[in-house]
Amino acid sequence: xxxxxxxxxxxxxxxxxxxxxxxxxxxxxxxxxxxxxxxxxxxxxxxxxxxxxxxxxxxxxxxxxxxxxxxxxxxxxxxxxxxxxxxxxxxxxxxxxxxxxxxxxxxxxxxxxxxxxxxxxxxxxxxxxxxxxxxxxxxxxxxxxxxxxxxxxxx
Numbered sequence: 541x542x543x544x545x546x547x548x549x550x551x552x553x554x555x556x557x558x559x560x561x562x563x564x565x566x567x568x569x570x571x572x573x574x575x576x577x578x579x580x581x582x583x584x585x586x587x588x589x590x591x592x593x594x595x596x597x598x599x600x601x602x603x604x605x606x607x608x609x610x611x612x613x614x615x616x617x618x619x620x621x622x623x624x625x626x627x628x629x630x631x632x633x634x635x636x637x638x639x640x641x642x643x644x645x646x647x648x649x650x651x652x653x654x655x656x657x658x659x660x661x662x663x664x665x666x667x668x669x670x671x672x673x674x675x676x677x678x679x680x681x682x683x684x685x686x687x688x689x690x691x692x693x694x695x
């Protein structure tokens with residue numbers, strides 16, 4: 541089952557993400573890839589993989605990705621962000637990280653976590669993520685089920 545994987549990196553981390561993606565090219569090629577502006581374009585151009593592009597992060601790409609998450613259209617996010625460099629769009633970055641947690645989307649913020657996620661047997665399994673219940677009206681119809689406990693694999 542192909543996953544919908546978002547690839548995002550701040551400027552100082554684009555090289556790290558590109559190197560990581562090059563190493564994991566075969567695995568990534570089996571999935572549907574999404575990326576913010578420059579990052580997605582680098583993956584597409586350097587690795588020859590199809591990538592659905594959003595705008596650059598500071599120009600609304602982080603918000604576009606967040607919207608896709610809320611619609612149930614992204615399964616995991618690889619976001620190599622730079623914790624030491626202030627970003628002009630820090631509120632958007634924080635909102636993206638928050639929305640991934642709200643919708644229980646796995647998010648890797650560094651190479652080690654990305655390695656764990658990409659090598660997990662859950663990547664190619666029938667995994668159903670659990671959506672938290674935030675009360676009436678908080679869960680729009682996204683087509684995402686709330687079913688098994690976190691970490692369970694469908695039989």
